[in-house]
Amino acid sequence: MADPSPSQAPVVQADGIGKRFGATVALSDARITVAPGESHALVGRNGAGKSTLVSILTGLQPPDTGTLRFNGEPAPAPGDTAAWRARVACVYQRSTVIPALTVAENLFLDRQSGGTLRPISWKHLRAQASQLLAEYGVDVDPTARAEQLTVEQRQFVEIARALSFGARFIILDEPTAKLDARGIERLFTKLRELQRQGVAFLFISHHLQEVYELCDTVTVYRDARHIVTAPVAELDRQALVEAMTGERAADAEPLWSVGGRTAPAGSALLEVTDLALPGSYQDCSLTARAGEVLGLAGSAASGNVQLGETLAGLHRPHGGTVTVAGRPVRTGRVPAALAAGIGLVPEDRHIQGLVPQRSVAENATLTVTDQLGPFGTVLPSRTRAFAERMITDLDIKTPGPATPVAALSGGNQQKVVIARALATEPHVLVAIRPTNGVDVKSKEALLGTIRQVAEAGRTALIVSDELDDLRACDRVLAMFHGRIVAEFPAGWRDEQLVAAVEGMADPIESKDRHDTH
């Protein structure tokens, strides 16, 4: 039989894909087929093999076994970058744009025409960039440096760049991880628009509701294998979670909720008064009690992340005070915050989190080496024991504690960062978007571990815009434009909190905020 015509052939068809890393089987007889103009989700637990498949589909590494075809034709030769780029592009969670270069330079990097001897015409470059951005409806200044762009703008630039190479197939690897609700809405609008023009997507996300919102088809991988491919409409959330975990889901919703439980009335452990960081937030006061998990909700521009980071010493505020257990904390210095017992799960684990070539055990204990042996020595047995406990508690998928962190999947690396913050047994744990990138089942374990911090008589502050994270809190403060605008005891309805985060707080909730002033 003749091959299907190029317009009907799948944009990608991978069959029998196998890939090993040493003893680890990352993919085994895996497959995926994406039709032109299709929006196809790929889901699976942390370590299921999704990123490995992406690296194979984009030509970054060859599979050990299997076949790969684009538009009905065999994949390009390894290393033929131009040919790969014309078939497939990937927008990663981590940016591939170069921060110090302008948007125009980023768009035309590697392909400034004119031959080796002709100087680059910057004017021409800018004009071309403007035209390209306009063509894909991307409203970004081509002369802006990439580092000045928001995550959303950066992703749009990357999508425009991908399309300009001719690719009609784009892989989006957790594109919403760093976007707030409005950013996600705009991204989805753009993707739907491109889909109508025939562009196909492979969409990877741990947010299952996004899969239902955006995708036509879903493929589930589990433990390196293909489990199911089905129209999204035929697989409800429970069936999807069951396919991902291989277990019967007792009750898929909610993941972790304190329900209508009243906030425990411990003593005030963390007190923040009139804290201000110009450009980010102002007049912020709050109290978190021993035994309490406090949520700090807000969209990207709300200042909630900066406030959390300030508590951990990452920013020097211009005014206000922070005390832990009644003792003032010197602000603007990480060692001072650590000494005061404030631990941090940072937002960007790649930059602030880990030493990739060191083992899981070493990374998990980097902050507590003084507790692992007498006189500053580190007893390997204790490091190992601590790491083993964390691997179980946080459900970290790794061959063992001695495995380098670089060999773990993204979500599992993230759990190591959380293990490290917990290792110090902080009085106050500040966790910024702690379940970002973590699969639906591990979220449960992780939020449960944060709850244990409170149950041990300490306090945890969850800074997030994820409703699942916030539901695990005893009380939630909502921030909008740099101010705390409302407070919600456990038991709030989604739409109430969403409204507050969008700046439409119900004045009743705002008035009831007695202990935050």
Ligand SMILES: Nc1ncnc2c1ncn2[C@@H]1O[C@H](COP(=O)(O)OP(=O)(O)OP(=O)(O)O)[C@@H](O)[C@H]1O
């Ligand atoms: N370079 C590597 N060296 C060793 N093992 C690796 C390497 N890359 C991936 N693995 C292993 O392969 C398996 C699949 O990892 P992969 O990154 O594909 O998972 P994933 O589904 O993308 O997970 P996540 O949702 O956490 O991003 C994991 O067990 C991981 O530890």
